[in-house]
Amino acid sequence: MALTNEHPGEQAAPSPIKLIGIRDTPLSVDEVFAALGDEAAGGISLFVGTVRNHDGGADVDALGYSCHPSAADEMRRVAEKVVAEYPVRALAAVHRVGDLAVGDLAVVVGVSCPHRAEAFAACRKLIDDIKHEVPVWKHQRFSDGTEEWVGAC
Template sequence: MPSDLDAVVLVELRDAPLSVDEVLDAVRHPACGGIALFVGVVRDHDHGESVSALDYEAHPSAAETMRSVCEEVAASHEALRVAAVHRTGALQVGDLAVVVAAAAPHRGQAFDAARALIDTLKTRTPIWKHQQLVDGSTEWVGLP
């Protein structure tokens, strides 16, 4: 494994639009032959309800939790580089909500790390979704 790598290269919460290219570029390295990306997009439905928009709110510890998850996944999945960026604030249907990437020497390692990264981020990071439904009602998703 190359010694010039910092495994966690990008971890951010932001209220501005996300860039897949930024996350992809962050994890690129000559030692990595596989890069796997996951892009979460705001969809127009959830649990049988039509969604018109949503807001993401994050606990003050969310960025620190995201960094810890990234470090754990990099250490346990042979990923040489990982990155995760999540939106906060108001989003519309079709907006990017989260982008994660994992880079590893081989594709299987990258796929495994990327899946573990998004799955663990979703279960451990204190980010909550307040959905506006087409019928005018709202609902919170992800509250403890």
């Protein structure tokens, strides 16, 4: 465990951020859930985002996610904000990049908190901020041959 600079000899408190990742391999709900275990937590909230078969009235065949090299750092920054705002005991978040098929897991996030209401609120804040602030872009391919980028500048 790292020592703090402010008080030599004291150990830094362990971070509640247990898992942050941008991956090009399939995601695991079990891995995220396991990272959230904490004996002081009475509530665990998970969000699992999957690739759906439609968007805006059009049939989606497949999609690809890409990201900026800073995406993992930005995800950690978002996680740190959630930890500062809620009584989070443990937090985990992973996002998939690469080509995905309908039904694949695209993002899995979760938090554990002392109580369920806090866990629900913190998990919602986590996924909403990841969607809005982390530079991950979605390239959708539709069954009619058209395509669109979502979240790209």
